Amino acid sequence: MIQSNELRLGNLVYDSNKRERYVSAIGVGNTIWFDDKADYSPKYYSDHKNIHPIPLTTEWLEKFGFVNTNHGWDKDKFGLFDHNYSNKEKGLDLGLNMAEGPLPRIRFVHELQNLFFCLSGKELEVNNGI
Numbered sequence: 001m002i003q004s005n006e007l008r009l010g011n012l013v014y015d016s017n018k019r020e021r022y023v024s025a026i027g028v029g030n031t032i033w034f035d036d037k038a039d040y041s042p043k044y045y046s047d048h049k050n051i052h053p054i055p056l057t058t059e060w061l062e063k064f065g066f067v068n069t070n071h072g073w074d075k076d077k078f079g080l081f082d083h084n085y086s087n088k089e090k091g092l093d094l095g096l097n098m099a100e101g102p103l104p105r106i107r108f109v110h111e112l113q114n115l116f117f118c119l120s121g122k123e124l125e126v127n128n129g130i
Contacts, residue, residue: 001048001049001050001051001052002048002051002052002053002110003030003048004026004030004032004048006110006111006114007023007026007032007051007110008023008110008113008114008117009023009024009025009026010022010023010113010123011023011109011110011113011114012054012109012110012113012126013032013034013051013052013053013054013109013110014051014052014053014054015034015044015046015050015051015052016046016050016051016052018052019036020036020054021034021035021036021044022034022035022036022037023110024043027045030047030048030049031045031046031047031048032045032046032047032048032051033045034046034051053107053108053109053110053111054108054109054110055107055108055109056106056107056108056109056111056112060109060112061073061080063126063127064112064124064125064126064127065127066080075116076120078116078119078120080106080112112124
């Protein structure tokens with residue numbers, strides 16, 4: 001389940017049937033409208049309790065155009081550090097490439113989309129479609 005205040009238009013999420021959907025509107029009473037394309041034309045809706053985060057994987061990073069640097073992932077000047085780079089069996093554990101100290105980990109696709117937009121002012125788009 002995702003709280004509606006964690007979402008922005010264009011975020012990728014799973015619906016209740018584990019289908020990838022784009023958030024196209026956020027309504028009153030935690031109603032989330034979504035579509036299977038990023039054209040912001042609401043076609044389906046659900047309560048936020050039936051919307052689920054998509055786990056962030058290497059495949060998703062590649063779809064967004066990130067490049068593996070062996071210690072993390074880069075896109076333009078945006079860098080993510082993989083805290084598990086020496087133990088790939090544990091999976092991804094991403095954080096920002098910053099020296100200021102620990103920051104919240106990025107575990108889901110919508111979190112990466114939101115952070116990228118916040119820091120760059122640009123939407124993080126899927127290169128090859130979903």
